[in-house]
Amino acid sequence: MGSRDIGDISGYYLHALEAKAERTITLSDYIAQANREAVHAGQPFGCAVVKRRMKGVADGYVVRDLRTDVRLLNRLRDMEEALKDAAFDRWYNIDEEHREAA
Structure with a gap:
């Protein structure tokens, strides 16, 4: 959604969620993006869900x-x-x- 992006996945209670699955993990960028998107989405919290390489989504991390x-x-x-x-x-x-x- 460009400059007014509201997150990648809806339904994560009270959060704007930024989903990431990249070779190089840059937590500070992910969190900054999630926090901006929380403001745009009118949600009180932003977080990133980061998928671990070679693992299933359930083995990933929720980061704030x-x-x-x-x-x-x-x-x-x-x-x-x-x-x-x-x-x-x-x-x-x-x-x-x-x-x-x-």
Whole structure:
């Protein structure tokens, strides 16, 4: 989409996603591009999905800069606290579910 690109793949919750599969990996370029595209897409976060050479997509990496990661984790913390305050039993069940999946 040129100068107003909004990312390569939609549906990655709250993110503009930049997909890369290149021989030479340049994370700083990918992240700068993802962050620009997040602004264009009206998404709060940008990230790059980088495919590893000779591996399947599931073995790739999701990469974001530290500033973005801190904002994402702060949002997660705040939303968890809000859910815990509003519906403790629902929060507890979701927390248990995710702990068991790890």
